[in-house]
Amino acid sequence: MGFLSRIVERFSIPSSRDLAMDLGTANTLIYVKGEGIVLNEPSFIAINIQTGSIHAVGMEAKVMWGRAPKEIKIHRPIRDGVINDMEPAQLMIKHFISKSLSRVRILKPRFAICVPSGITQVEMKAVIDAALQCGARKVYLIEEPMAAAIGAGLEVERPQGFMVVDIGGGTTDVAVISMGAVANSQSARVAGDEMDKAIVQYVKEHHHMIIGDLEAEEVKIQVGSVYPQGEDSYPVRGRDLVRGVPREIHITGSQVAEAIKEPLHQILDIIREVFDETSPELQSDIHRGGIFLTGGGSLIQGMDRYIEECIGVPVRKVEDPLTSVVKGAGRALEEFKRFRNAFIA
Numbered sequence: 171m172g173f174l175s176r177i178v179e180r181f182s183i184p185s186s187r188d189l190a191m192d193l194g195t196a197n198t199l200i201y202v203k204g205e206g207i208v209l210n211e212p213s214f215i216a217i218n219i220q221t222g223s224i225h226a227v228g229m230e231a232k233v234m235w236g237r238a239p240k241e242i243k244i245h246r247p248i249r250d251g252v253i254n255d256m257e258p259a260q261l262m263i264k265h266f267i268s269k270s271l272s273r274v275r276i277l278k279p280r281f282a283i284c285v286p287s288g289i290t291q292v293e294m295k296a297v298i299d300a301a302l303q304c305g306a307r308k309v310y311l312i313e314e315p316m317a318a319a320i321g322a323g324l325e326v327e328r329p330q331g332f333m334v335v336d337i338g339g340g341t342t343d344v345a346v347i348s349m350g351a352v353a354n355s356q357s358a359r360v361a362g363d364e365m366d367k368a369i370v371q372y373v374k375e376h377h378h379m380i381i382g383d384l385e386a387e388e389v390k391i392q393v394g395s396v397y398p399q400g401e402d403s404y405p406v407r408g409r410d411l412v413r414g415v416p417r418e419i420h421i422t423g424s425q426v427a428e429a430i431k432e433p434l435h436q437i438l439d440i441i442r443e444v445f446d447e448t449s450p451e452l453q454s455d456i457h458r459g460g461i462f463l464t465g466g467g468s469l470i471q472g473m474d475r476y477i478e479e480c481i482g483v484p485v486r487k488v489e490d491p492l493t494s495v496v497k498g499a500g501r502a503l504e505e506f507k508r509f510r511n512a513f514i515a
Contacts, residue, residue: 337467
């Protein structure tokens with residue numbers, strides 16, 4: 171290859187350099203056409219309130235949560251799967267996009283953004299406005315369960331019903347999909363974050379100790395289980411409520427299971443509601459094909475078995491549950507004609 175050809179290749183960006191974004195409460199993932207997933211970072215941003223400048227983004231900002239000096243404010247601008255704080259959200263998204271599209275861009279990309287099933291018109295506008303402010307040429311929204319189904323390789327265009335349950339950080343989304351579109355869906359703002367809060371409350375009530383949300387999240391990841399085997403435990407550090415001094419205890423898997431019972435019951439309720447509102451024909455398809463489980467919440471040990479036993483329908487955990495949503499959105503954008511109906515009108 172000659173010198174001129176190398177220069178042209180280096181500085182030419184094809185018009186198809188579009189991206190898909192899973193703008194999650196816990197993590198933001200970005201998929202770039204032709205490259206796959208190029209970014210997976212916690213949805214945190216740290217801003218210096220004195221200068222207005224960005225101090226840290228992503229994992230660097232998350233580890234500062236509860237530890238930053240007073241001039242540094244840590245934001246979680248995505249709450250319950252939607253934008254809660256517009257300006258920090260725009261700054262965070264711009265940073266992530268700049269990090270993902272490192273080469274010189276001539277044409278603005280198209281964005282496919284994953285959103286909860288229960289998103290309101292106001293929340294949709296906030297997502298679209300943020301994407302346009304960040305340089306999008308055109309913005310397409312796709313419901314998270316639909317994206318997860320496409321990412322899991324389900325043949326969503328067929329006249330057959332599929333049920334997808336996506337347990338994320340801020341929301342649990344349940345959808346019945348048929349013929350390339352969502353036939354019925356609901357979203358509940360109960361998911362991983364609510365489980366973390368339940369663990370914090372459990373430790374406070376039963377051990378008279380205050381722990382942080384990040385500590386509770388780590389407990390959930392390490393020993394979280396619906397059906398704990400043995401008595402595996404994890405050390406937790408916090409502040410003793412009685413003496414006001416630092417203290418360490420060990421939380422077992424059985425205690426975590428007890429703590430998260432209420433969020434689990436709420437997740438079951440929304441699955442039952444969607445199933446009850448689904449036509450008998452699609453219900454029959456779901457009974458045969460099962461429920462497809464995705465999202466970070468699906469990684470809690472025994473979650474698939476728990477839903478299967480309570481609902482009475484086989485449950486299948488999708489491959490790569492943490493990335494199936496953004497992969498599906500990216501594929502839907504790449505094969506836009508095929509998956510046109512998958513996007514929110």
